[in-house]
Amino acid sequence: MNAIAAVASRDVLKFFRDPARLAATFIFPFAIMALMGGTLQLNLGRSAGFNFIGFTFTGVLGMTIFQSSANGITSLMSDRQTDFAQSMFVSPISRYSIVFGKILGETLVALCTALPMIAFAVVLRVPLTPEQILLLGPVCLLCCFVGGAFGLVLLSMLTDERSSNQLFGFIFLPQFFLAGVFSPVSILPWYLEIFSLLSPLRYVVDLIRDVAYAGRAEYHKVVLFDAGLNLLAMATMFVIFMVVGTALFVRRETNR
Amino acid sequence: MKDLVKRYRKASINAVDGVSFDVRAGEFFALLGPNGAGKTTTISILTTTLTPTAGVVKIAGYDARREAAQVRRQVGIIFQTPSLDLNLSGEENIRFHAILYGLYPYRPAYRLMPGEYRRQVLELAGVLGMAEEVFRPVKKLSGGMKRKLEIIRGLLHRPRILFLDEPTAGLDAASRRNLWEYLRRVRAEYDVTILLTTHNLDEAEQADRICILDHGKVVALGTPAEVKSQLLEEHLILDAADRDQLRTELRRLEVDFQETGHFEVHLKGRSAQQVLRGLKTELTVLRTHSPTLEDAYLRILAGE
Numbered sequence: 001m002n003a004i005a006a007v008a009s010r011d012v013l014k015f016f017r018d019p020a021r022l023a024a025t026f027i028f029p030f031a032i033m034a035l036m037g038g039t040l041q042l043n044l045g046r047s048a049g050f051n052f053i054g055f056t057f058t059g060v061l062g063m064t065i066f067q068s069s070a071n072g073i074t075s076l077m078s079d080r081q082t083d084f085a086q087s088m089f090v091s092p093i094s095r096y097s098i099v100f101g102k103i104l105g106e107t108l109v110a111l112c113t114a115l116p117m118i119a120f121a122v123v124l125r126v127p128l129t130p131e132q133i134l135l136l137g138p139v140c141l142l143c144c145f146v147g148g149a150f151g152l153v154l155l156s157m158l159t160d161e162r163s164s165n166q167l168f169g170f171i172f173l174p175q176f177f178l179a180g181v182f183s184p185v186s187i188l189p190w191y192l193e194i195f196s197l198l199s200p201l202r203y204v205v206d207l208i209r210d211v212a213y214a215g216r217a218e219y220h221k222v223v224l225f226d227a228g229l230n231l232l233a234m235a236t237m238f239v240i241f242m243v244v245g246t247a248l249f250v251r252r253e254t255n256r
Numbered sequence: 257m258k259d260l261v262k263r264y265r266k267a268s269i270n271a272v273d274g275v276s277f278d279v280r281a282g283e284f285f286a287l288l289g290p291n292g293a294g295k296t297t298t299i300s301i302l303t304t305t306l307t308p309t310a311g312v313v314k315i316a317g318y319d320a321r322r323e324a325a326q327v328r329r330q331v332g333i334i335f336q337t338p339s340l341d342l343n344l345s346g347e348e349n350i351r352f353h354a355i356l357y358g359l360y361p362y363r364p365a366y367r368l369m370p371g372e373y374r375r376q377v378l379e380l381a382g383v384l385g386m387a388e389e390v391f392r393p394v395k396k397l398s399g400g401m402k403r404k405l406e407i408i409r410g411l412l413h414r415p416r417i418l419f420l421d422e423p424t425a426g427l428d429a430a431s432r433r434n435l436w437e438y439l440r441r442v443r444a445e446y447d448v449t450i451l452l453t454t455h456n457l458d459e460a461e462q463a464d465r466i467c468i469l470d471h472g473k474v475v476a477l478g479t480p481a482e483v484k485s486q487l488l489e490e491h492l493i494l495d496a497a498d499r500d501q502l503r504t505e506l507r508r509l510e511v512d513f514q515e516t517g518h519f520e521v522h523l524k525g526r527s528a529q530q531v532l533r534g535l536k537t538e539l540t541v542l543r544t545h546s547p548t549l550e551d552a553y554l555r556i557l558a559g560e
Contacts, residue, residue: 006362010344087333087335089305090333092325
């Protein structure tokens with residue numbers, strides 16, 4: 001546990017000591033929420049029958065924490081290129097502790113980005129009750145774990161930082177649309193519906209909307225599945241990603 | 257290490273090809289070889305970060321493949337390229353390492369760490385002359401200081417064997433000299449076995465024994481003196497105003513010599529004194545040439 005805490009706290013420290021990353025993490029989601037959410041609300045809000053600022057907030061919140069935790073895991077790639085990862089791998093802790101520590105650390109980092117976003121949503125008058133805000137905490141935590149596990153699978157497929165950047169553009173961009181981050185996906189062509197159902201981000205975003213829209217009239221217009229089904233899908237994906245990702249990563253590290 | 261073989265995936269040749277050697281406790285052992293000789297691959301296998309294709313490796317009695325965790329407790333390593341986290345301070349890097357090795361429980365700040373940890377950090381930083389710098393951000397430290405910091409980190413868990421993978425690469429002459437001075441002190445104070453990889457012959461010459469690798473194979477093994485004597489021997493450099501007379505005398509003494517500018521006389525078991533006693537010609541040049549490790553190394557790599 002000490003080793004996991006050390007690996008995790010290093011990621012949190014790194015996050016707070018990187019001004020460029022801090023600025024990008026806070027400014028980008030806020031800009032999307034205000035600009036895109038505001039524009040969509042003005043043009044489509046009335047015909048859609050629900051508030052697009054709230055819709056964009058929940059989508060961007062899910063996207064940000066999922067991508068942040070997944071992206072953070074790939075810092076093991078840059079660690080490997082600077083031999084820092086090697087210094088971890090020659091220590092007597094298990095590879096699993098390293099992986100769990102990384103996921104925990106990046107989860108904490110992602111949660112640090114979620115808190116000001118929720119505060120900003122309140123400023124933008126997204127209707128959230130205190131209970132919903134409190135419930136978003138543990139929900140975001142679960143979403144981060146899925147993102148971290150997803151990042152681990154991607155990490156095992158990468159060879160260097162360049163391939164990491166390319167693969168992330170290829171993997172994440174389609175998911176933004178397939179998972180309904182910015183626009184509804186309740187009706188999709190059958191072939192896109194298949195990809196959408198395979199996207200872990202879909203369940204992450206939908207679970208957040210389950211919480212944020214609970215008890216409201218537009219719930220059924222916005223939310224795709226009930227919370228239980230989303231949780232089941234996320235738990236299943238988390239287990240698969242962790243087992244496959246850890247096994248592939250450990251094997252590749254020791255058997256180059 | 258016995259019959260070690262490593263072939264990387266998709267490679268057509270072995271990076272390490274049947275290497276065998278042993279290192280005694282407390283010894284300073286140098287692995288020498290040109291780039292691509294297999295030095296780093298060998299050290300990666302010895303430190304359990306790489307799995308061998310074949311062969312047996314035992315470190316402090318533990319099998320590197322089956323008992324990797326025990327092996328990792330016995331070794332410290334200083335990598336060829338810096339392996340410090342530049343976002344952390346020197347002490348934070350050390351603390352991170354100490355916790356990974358299970359030496360101390362996790363604490364988020366230096367002042368919250370146990371007194372024993374703080375004493376150990378200050379002691380090692382004092383030995384290496386960086387008592388103040390150890391608390392500075394790593395990105396603000398010089399290359400030499402970073403290397404010292406890695407040594408502190410590598411010694412914190414009191415390893416029995418310290419692996420140094422080209423530790424002076426990228427350092428200026430003054431930093432190199434300082435580093436070796438500190439390593440000698442560390443070796444004396446902490447009684448560790450040192451296994452060094454290098455292509456710096458001056459560094460290797462200070463080792464108790466050296467192993468020269470080329471194309472993944474051992475091409476020479478022994479003390480620096482043994483390796484030199486296996487391949488080269490001392491010779492005399494002579495010259496005289498009357499070169500014809502000197503040539504005649506050398507032929508009469510039946511010594512092997514070459515005229516490469518001066519007369520290069522190969523002693524082949526004779527002493528220099530014996531040869532000189534037989535010469536009447538007045539000499540204008542007289543000196544002995546003791547082969548260096550570099551001479552031997554270059555000859556080995558040339559395949560002579």
